[in-house]
Amino acid sequence: MTEGKIDLQKRNSAIGEELIRVEHLKKHFGKLEVLKDVNQVIRRGQKVVLLGPSGSGKTTFLRCLNLLEQPTGGKIWFEGNEITAPDCDIDKVRARMCMVFQQFNLFPHLSIRKNITLAPVKLKLKSQAEADADAERLLGRVGLLEKIDAYPRQLSGGQQQRIAIVRALAMNPDVMLFDEPTSALDPEMVGEVLSVMVELAREGMTMVVVTHEIGFAREVADHVVFMDDGYIVEEGTPDEVLRDPKQARTQDFLRKVLK
Amino acid sequence: MDKWFQQMQAEFRLCFIDKDRWRLLLTGLGNTMVISLFAVLIGILIAVVVSLVRSRWDTTHERMRPGPGKAIFAFFDRLCRLYITVIRGTPTVIQLMIMYYVIFTSTKNGVLVAIVSFGINSGAYVAEIIRGGIMSIEKGQMEAGRSLGLNYHQTMWYIIAPQVLKAILPALANEFIVLLKETSISGYVAVMDLTYAGNRIRGATYSAFMPLIAVAIIYLVVVVGLTKLVGRLERRLRQSDGR
Ligand SMILES: Nc1ncnc2c1ncn2[C@@H]1O[C@H](COP(=O)(O)OP(=O)(O)OP(=O)(O)O)[C@@H](O)[C@H]1O
Ligand SMILES: [Mg+2]
Numbered sequence: 001m002t003e004g005k006i007d008l009q010k011r012n013s014a015i016g017e018e019l020i021r022v023e024h025l026k027k028h029f030g031k032l033e034v035l036k037d038v039n040q041v042i043r044r045g046q047k048v049v050l051l052g053p054s055g056s057g058k059t060t061f062l063r064c065l066n067l068l069e070q071p072t073g074g075k076i077w078f079e080g081n082e083i084t085a086p087d088c089d090i091d092k093v094r095a096r097m098c099m100v101f102q103q104f105n106l107f108p109h110l111s112i113r114k115n116i117t118l119a120p121v122k123l124k125l126k127s128q129a130e131a132d133a134d135a136e137r138l139l140g141r142v143g144l145l146e147k148i149d150a151y152p153r154q155l156s157g158g159q160q161q162r163i164a165i166v167r168a169l170a171m172n173p174d175v176m177l178f179d180e181p182t183s184a185l186d187p188e189m190v191g192e193v194l195s196v197m198v199e200l201a202r203e204g205m206t207m208v209v210v211t212h213e214i215g216f217a218r219e220v221a222d223h224v225v226f227m228d229d230g231y232i233v234e235e236g237t238p239d240e241v242l243r244d245p246k247q248a249r250t251q252d253f254l255r256k257v258l259k
Numbered sequence: 260m261d262k263w264f265q266q267m268q269a270e271f272r273l274c275f276i277d278k279d280r281w282r283l284l285l286t287g288l289g290n291t292m293v294i295s296l297f298a299v300l301i302g303i304l305i306a307v308v309v310s311l312v313r314s315r316w317d318t319t320h321e322r323m324r325p326g327p328g329k330a331i332f333a334f335f336d337r338l339c340r341l342y343i344t345v346i347r348g349t350p351t352v353i354q355l356m357i358m359y360y361v362i363f364t365s366t367k368n369g370v371l372v373a374i375v376s377f378g379i380n381s382g383a384y385v386a387e388i389i390r391g392g393i394m395s396i397e398k399g400q401m402e403a404g405r406s407l408g409l410n411y412h413q414t415m416w417y418i419i420a421p422q423v424l425k426a427i428l429p430a431l432a433n434e435f436i437v438l439l440k441e442t443s444i445s446g447y448v449a450v451m452d453l454t455y456a457g458n459r460i461r462g463a464t465y466s467a468f469m470p471l472i473a474v475a476i477i478y479l480v481v482v483v484g485l486t487k488l489v490g491r492l493e494r495r496l497r498q499s500d501g502r
């Protein structure tokens with residue numbers, strides 16, 4: 001959080017062309033309208049942090065981006081292709097925007113190595129040898145190389161979540177989606193996961209992060225989005241939204257989280 | 260006591276040694292094993308298809324676009340439900356007799372008919388076991404697989420299926436044991452299974468104790484052996500995920 005100013009400029013200059021476009025996104029579950037009209041453009045290299053009270057639709061929005069939830073209205077484009085179109089090959093798209101879940105969702109029957117290499121190998125993006133080498137390199141970076149032959153159950157939550165990040169990274173995605181990646185962790189493990197994410201951000205990964213970690217948002221985000229009741233209520237730079245929010249609902253929310 | 264022992268010896272000779280009657284039991288055991296084994300294979304085959312249709316319908320029909328694809332899918336789901344309802348709702352022995360006396364009237368190969376009949380019967384139960392297994396796997400597993408770009412079938416095969424297999428193995432083994440014992444009604448369609456063999460000896464010798472106890476013991480030994488085997492397999496599977 002110290003080198004904020006200089007870093008911010010560097011990050012802004014790295015932001016490139018449009019990667020994801022969301023227009024008039026709507027989603028309802030039966031009668032419950034969760035997303036009412038959400039619009040958003042995410043550019044390459046951008047770090048977007050989504051904030052909002054519980055039940056405001058953050059998870060649903062994130063899951064609509066890779067169509068884990070089928071939107072009931074509106075359109076989404078990824079790299080210029082409309083992924084909400086009926087003929088879109090969603091598996092191809094998902095391989096380019098990987099997701100990190102609140103509950104890690106590692107595959108319990110597979111070793112860490114297999115957890116990381118399964119998808120790239122089965123999708124023929126890499127040979128097993130290449131995938132193994134990548135897995136080792138990435139695990140080394142998050143400090144878990146010695147766990148490569150362990151099984152998920154043998155690891156702590158923080159370790160599992162770092163592995164889940166590596167598993168997503170191994171796909172060389174264009175964008176990574178994080179849904180409250182630290183919410184299921186014991187407090188002492190939050191830091192190790194956040195620092196991996198901060199490093200990812202430094203390297204220029206495009207990230208969309210749902211989190212309640214305001215500190216992370218301040219340090220990493222270049223765009224903060226505040227959602228409430230199925231709409232984006234307020235958005236802007238961290239300074240604009242976090243330090244000087246215009247909307248009463250944002251102020252209210254921040255007061256509660258920062259307390 | 261001595262006299263009792265001698266009497267037992269005589270009965271043993273009468274029931275198993277005379278006229279090589281032990282061969283009947285051997286043939287019977289062979290048929291029982293063949294019927295159970297192939298029936299279980301057919302059952303698993305049917306069950307995999309049925310459970311995949313049922314569970315995929317259950318998890319995805321709400322999200323499917325209406326159209327001919329959905330209609331066909333809905334039809335197959337109904338068909339699978341009907342199959343399970345009918346099989347579970349009627350006695351196995353009636354199914355077997357219908358198979359033999361109504362459907363396969365042209366064949367006198369009772370073993371084959373029994374295999375098909377027990378296979379179809381077992382399929383319904385195993386299908387529900389597998390479906391339960393699939394449902395017991397956390398939703399997040401499918402989502403994690405899909406979010407990495409694996410398609411539905413790849414995720415099913417590499418991620419869901421191994422976990423399901425491990426979860427249902429005890430139930431599956433139990434089903435096999437139940438099936439093995441259920442084949443003891445094969446005599447209804449003139450198949451010489453283990454039970455029928457014992458009964459034949461009883462009829463021929465007018466001695467009930469020896470042949471029936473022998474048959475019971477043979478079933479018991481086979482079942483206990485199978486249980487041990489499955490236990491070992493389960494332990495191996497458990498080791499592989501570091502528990
Ligand atoms: N599959 C579903 N079926 C029905 N309702 C759902 C489903 N998924 C989410 N909802 C509902 O949609 C609303 C928004 O949920 P969502 O998970 O998007 O909120 P959120 O902003 O992520 O909240 P939180 O901070 O608690 O994670 C909630 O009321 C939730 O109960
Ligand atoms: Mg959520």
